[in-house]
Structures are given as C-alpha cells and as structure tokens.
Amino acid sequence: MSALLEMRGITKTFPGVKALDEVTLTVRQGEIHALVGENGAGKSTLMKVLSGVYPAGTYDGEIHYDGELAQFRDISDSESRGIIIIHQELALVPLLSIAENVFLGNERATNGVIDWNATNRMTGELLKKVGLREAPTTMVDKLGVGKQQLVEIAKALSKEVRLLILDEPTAALSESDSQALLDLMLELKAQGVTSIIISHKLNEVRRVADSVTVIRDGSTVSTMDARAQPITEAAIVRDMVGRDMAHRYPERTRRAGDMLMEVSDWNVWHAEHADRQVIHNAQFNVRAGEVVGIAGLMGSGRTELAMSIFGHSYGRNITGNVRIKGRDVDVSKIDRAIDAGLAYVTEDRKSLGLxxxxxxxxxxxxxxxxxxxxxxxxxxxxxxxxxxxxxxxxxxxxxxxxxxxxxxxxxxxxxxxxxxxxxxGPEVLILDEPTRGIDVGAKFEIYGIINDLSAQGKGVLMISSEMPELLGMCDRIYVMNEGELVGELDAAEASQERIMSLIVTE
Incomplete structure (x- = not known):
C-alpha cells in the first residue's frame, strides 16, 4: 500500500520552546492512522503544520503528499488538496443554522444566489451519515457540545476529503455516539478516505486504527502496525509516558463517613421551553469521603442536574431541597452555592471554567x-x-x-x-467529565487528586461518559436516563452491563 502522506524531519520552534523535533510520520493510502501521546507532546502542532495553520517556511522539514512535495500556505491551500482537519476546539458559528455552518465558505449557489433547498437537502443527507437527527435549520447554539462535534464531522464530509484529520473527535461524545462515529470512520475507510485520528481513548484507537504513531516530548517514539500484530494498550501507554503503568486507577481505601449532601424532590424545567421538564424528582446523596458517580447517555440530564444544583445555573422553575451536613441550604445563586460548600468543575473548562x-x-x-x-x-x-x-x-x-x-x-x-x-474550600465537589480530553498519564494524576480529596473527607460527585472510569473510581453509581435517576449500584455490584440494562429497561 503506497504512502499518501510522508512528513520528514518536521521541527517547529516557538519562542523558548521546541514543540517538534525531527518528527517523522508516514500515512498509507486508505488507512486509519492514530496519533497518540500525552498532552503537550506535539500532536496538534504537527497536524497544524500539515494543514497549513503553520504555513511552509515557519517550520523545518518536508511534507510529501500524494507523491509531491507540498508547501501549504494556509488551510484553504491544504483543503484544496483534500486535507480536512477538525480541531478539538469547535469552529462553528453559534447563531447560524446547522446547514449554514456545514456549507459556510462552500455554499451551494448559482450566480451568487444560495439554493437553500439544495443546501438543506444535502445537509440532511450528511447529518444522517453522522447519526444526527436534528433538522438542518436548527440553530447550532441550541445543540450540546457532542452534537456540535457531529456537525463538524458533517461539515468535513461536505468537502471532497481525501485525508481527514480528527483531533479528539469523541472527547465530547457519549459512548453510543462515539461508537457511531468510529463506525462512520470505518465506513469512510471502505470508501477510500484516509484518516488520522488523535485520541486519548486507547480502546477506540485499538478498535479502528491500522497504524499507531506515538509522540513524546515533540519526538517520534514508535510506529506500530496493527495488521502485523495486535497492538496492546499497555504497549501504547509505555511509549506515551516512558514507563509501564500497572494500574489505570490508583488504589484507595473506600471509607464512607457521615451524610454530607442530600438532594431530594429535585425538578427542573428546560431553560427555553417552559413546558418541557428535564429533571424529574431526582433524589440522591453523597457521604463524606465518598466518590459517587452518575452514569448515563448523552442527553440523559446529568449536566443539567449538576448545573441546576450549582446556583441554578441551568433551567427554570427549579424546585427541591439540598441539605449539607444536615442543614437546608440555599443554592439558588452561584455565590450562595459556593457559600453552602459546593463547587462545580464544568465539562467545558475552556469556555466556562477558565x-x-x-x-x-x-x-x-x-x-x-x-x-x-x-x-x-x-x-x-x-x-x-x-x-x-x-x-x-x-x-x-x-x-x-x-x-x-x-x-x-x-x-x-x-x-x-x-x-x-x-x-x-468546598465540602462537595461536582466533577463533570473531569478527564475529558486528557491523556492517560494526566488522568492518573487527576484520579490521585480525587482520591486525596475523598481521604480528606470531601464528597465527590463525578459525572463521566466513560463507564470504566466510573467503575474504577466510584464507591456508588447512580444511573440516569431521560432526566430521571433510574437506579443505584454499589461498586461491588456495578458493571457496564448492569448500567446499560438500567438505562434501556427504564
């Protein structure tokens, strides 16, 4: 199989920092090639060099694409050759519709007049491919982060793509949506589209990748061929962090203390549609020293529940009771929630957390x-x-x-x-997707911090779309579906199968 892309000796320097040092990458025609490494290893920088975000002349080394030396001046230059990159940070216009975003800069027009019927029809076809059921006329700001990611994929597919680069494409997606996207990648591969996927989810990498290149500290460490022999997660992790990691989750002594937080009869209505209830009579509790998880599919109401409790920062007509250490507390404003002892680590740290x-x-x-x-x-x-x-x-x-x-x-x-x-100085920390978009080494450090907090007697409420993470970290897991808490499992009895059975049978 011939090489579609060869990046030879790529070196990229920023003031005082060498981000890439003689990196080599070879991607064969029609394969799915995974690029992995810790945060800051240089993966995204390398892809920005490839796509023209960092134009020719701002780096050393050579790019050979489709058998020719390529010197891309900007993104439009690389896109004209069929190289489409979807960055981890979404690049959509919130106040435009899905269809307008999908064909922005690539409009379906005749004599300067946009054909909206054709635009919406073609967008609908693309949305079906990525598993998004929304109407093409839906405004993007009405979509969650996961669905916006799917719009980005549809936008890429609207162009004549030959090499599709996806930077953490499933970071914001639920497990079911992630699986659908991976299936889509395999379908595109069957159609001859070559893909590069950057991902920290090694189970996904092993599922779809034909080859895996590991970058560490700005240098190429290894390239593994899954067609020659199976690639293990242990081998990838070893090359990523430079050492073996015997345990993915740090050990801790599970010791639940006194009741710390109790939420009862919690009801929330949609922020914009007053007749739509999104949380129904939620009741749960967290004890001192406990890590309590909330599992559920995207759209189940996990984030809405967390945000509504933390200062009513989501929803309207919110009713219910919150008790901290046996005392009723007022959480109707963010400052009051903080004073009551609550903290909320948002799933969108870049927009809402920092x-x-x-x-x-x-x-x-x-x-x-x-x-x-x-x-x-x-x-x-x-x-x-x-x-x-x-x-x-x-x-x-x-x-x-x-x-x-x-x-x-x-x-x-x-x-x-x-x-x-x-x-x-909170008593209870609500962590919403605390390890989203984080590499395996940094995840381990975050898990250690969570364990230290529980050892100090803090309560942790942890929302995660990664079931293995919940199973590895939590003392108890609540299962949420369509705005309701439909089950509670102790760590000893919890499994992915039991969690999914609660979701699909309720």
Missing amino acids: ILEEPISRNVTLANLPGVSSGGILNENEETQVSEKYRRAMNIRTPSVFQKVMNLSGGNQQKVVLSKWLFA
Missing part, C-alpha cells in the same frame, strides 16, 4: 477573591503565594504561575480548575 487569557495565578483565586483580598483590594503577593502553593501541590507543569492558562496542556488546565475550587 479565563484563558489570564495567568494561572488569577485563575486559581477566581472563586475565592476574598481569600486574597483585604478591604476589597486584591493582594497580588498573596495571590502569587496561593497559586504557587497549588502549582506545587497539583504538579501543574509550568515554568511560572504567571503563565497564561491558554498555553497549558489540557491536563494542566484541568488542574488549574481544580485548584480554583479547592481554594474556595
């Missing part, structure tokens, strides 16, 4: 500014000391707490979010 343009020091203290202030005046020395303390405690990899958060890897950004909420 101020990317601000340094680590400013982000760490955001949720508790009085803790570094006197008389309403911010004490910058105290702010620096606090953030430095959390930098060390959380092992945030950065040369300085004055580094802008936008320049950190996903795992280190997540540690900053956790630091922000720990400085606020």
Whole structure:
C-alpha cells in the first residue's frame, strides 16, 4: 500500500520552546492512522503544520503528499488538496443554522444566489451519515457540545476529503455516539478516505486504527502496525509516558463517613421551553469521603442536574431541597452555592471554567477573591503565594504561575480548575467529565487528586461518559436516563452491563 502522506524531519520552534523535533510520520493510502501521546507532546502542532495553520517556511522539514512535495500556505491551500482537519476546539458559528455552518465558505449557489433547498437537502443527507437527527435549520447554539462535534464531522464530509484529520473527535461524545462515529470512520475507510485520528481513548484507537504513531516530548517514539500484530494498550501507554503503568486507577481505601449532601424532590424545567421538564424528582446523596458517580447517555440530564444544583445555573422553575451536613441550604445563586460548600468543575473548562487569557495565578483565586483580598483590594503577593502553593501541590507543569492558562496542556488546565475550587474550600465537589480530553498519564494524576480529596473527607460527585472510569473510581453509581435517576449500584455490584440494562429497561 503506497504512502499518501510522508512528513520528514518536521521541527517547529516557538519562542523558548521546541514543540517538534525531527518528527517523522508516514500515512498509507486508505488507512486509519492514530496519533497518540500525552498532552503537550506535539500532536496538534504537527497536524497544524500539515494543514497549513503553520504555513511552509515557519517550520523545518518536508511534507510529501500524494507523491509531491507540498508547501501549504494556509488551510484553504491544504483543503484544496483534500486535507480536512477538525480541531478539538469547535469552529462553528453559534447563531447560524446547522446547514449554514456545514456549507459556510462552500455554499451551494448559482450566480451568487444560495439554493437553500439544495443546501438543506444535502445537509440532511450528511447529518444522517453522522447519526444526527436534528433538522438542518436548527440553530447550532441550541445543540450540546457532542452534537456540535457531529456537525463538524458533517461539515468535513461536505468537502471532497481525501485525508481527514480528527483531533479528539469523541472527547465530547457519549459512548453510543462515539461508537457511531468510529463506525462512520470505518465506513469512510471502505470508501477510500484516509484518516488520522488523535485520541486519548486507547480502546477506540485499538478498535479502528491500522497504524499507531506515538509522540513524546515533540519526538517520534514508535510506529506500530496493527495488521502485523495486535497492538496492546499497555504497549501504547509505555511509549506515551516512558514507563509501564500497572494500574489505570490508583488504589484507595473506600471509607464512607457521615451524610454530607442530600438532594431530594429535585425538578427542573428546560431553560427555553417552559413546558418541557428535564429533571424529574431526582433524589440522591453523597457521604463524606465518598466518590459517587452518575452514569448515563448523552442527553440523559446529568449536566443539567449538576448545573441546576450549582446556583441554578441551568433551567427554570427549579424546585427541591439540598441539605449539607444536615442543614437546608440555599443554592439558588452561584455565590450562595459556593457559600453552602459546593463547587462545580464544568465539562467545558475552556469556555466556562477558565479565563484563558489570564495567568494561572488569577485563575486559581477566581472563586475565592476574598481569600486574597483585604478591604476589597486584591493582594497580588498573596495571590502569587496561593497559586504557587497549588502549582506545587497539583504538579501543574509550568515554568511560572504567571503563565497564561491558554498555553497549558489540557491536563494542566484541568488542574488549574481544580485548584480554583479547592481554594474556595468546598465540602462537595461536582466533577463533570473531569478527564475529558486528557491523556492517560494526566488522568492518573487527576484520579490521585480525587482520591486525596475523598481521604480528606470531601464528597465527590463525578459525572463521566466513560463507564470504566466510573467503575474504577466510584464507591456508588447512580444511573440516569431521560432526566430521571433510574437506579443505584454499589461498586461491588456495578458493571457496564448492569448500567446499560438500567438505562434501556427504564
């Protein structure tokens, strides 16, 4: 099988940092090639070089595409050759419809007049391919993160794609949606489309990839051929982190203490459709020292439940009771929820959890500014000391707490979010997809932080779309479906099969 793409000796340097060092990558025609590595290893940078985000002349090395030396000036240049990249950060216009986004810059028009019938018809066909049931006229800002990712896939398919690059395509998707997307990749492969997938989900990599290239610290470590012999997750992890990881989840002593948080008769109506109830009579509890999980498919209401409890930041006509340490508390505003002892780590850390343009020091203290202030005046020395303390405690990899958060890897950004909420001194932390988009090494560190919190007597409510993560970390798991908590399982009795059976039988 001939090579469609060869990247030879690619070196990319930013001020003071060598992001890529003599990287080589060979992708054969018609294969699915996985590119894996820890956050900050250089995977996305390499793909930005390939797609022209970093144009020819800004890096050293050569790109050979379809047998020719390629020097892409920008994204449109690479797209004209059939190279389409879908970045981890979504690039959709929220106030346009799905159809408008899918064909933005690639409009179906005659003599400058857009044919909306053709546009909507073709969009509908593309949406069927990616498993999205929404109407083409639906506004993108009405979709969740997972569905927006599927719109991005449909947008890529609307172009004459030969090499499809997907950067963490399933990071925001539920398990069922992820499987549908992987099936779609295999279908595209059968049609002759070559794909490069960047993913931290090694089970997905092993399922679809024909070849796997591992990058560590900006250099190529290895390339494995799944057609020659089966590729194990242990082998990938070893090359990614430079060591064997015998256990994916750190061990801890499970010891539930006194009742910490109780939620009862919790009802929430949709934020925009007043006649649609999204949470129905939810009741659950978290004890001191417990890690309690919430499992469910995308759209089951997990995030809506969490956000509505944390300061009524989602929904309307919210009713129900929240008790912390046996005392009724007011959580109707975010500041009141924080004062009551709650913290919420959002699933969308870049948009809702951090101020990317601000340094680590400013982000760490955001949720508790009085803790570094006197008389309403911010004490910058105290702010620096606090953030430095959390930098060390959380092992945030950065040369300085004055580094802008936008320049950190996903795992280190997540540690900053956790630091922000720990400085606020919560009793219960609600973690919504706490390891989304994070590599296996950083995940292990986040799991260790969660275990340390439980050992301190904190309560942790953990929402995750990865069932193995819930099974590996939680003392109990609530199962949610269509806005209702339909079951509760102890760790000893929980399994993926039992969780799914509760979802499909209720």
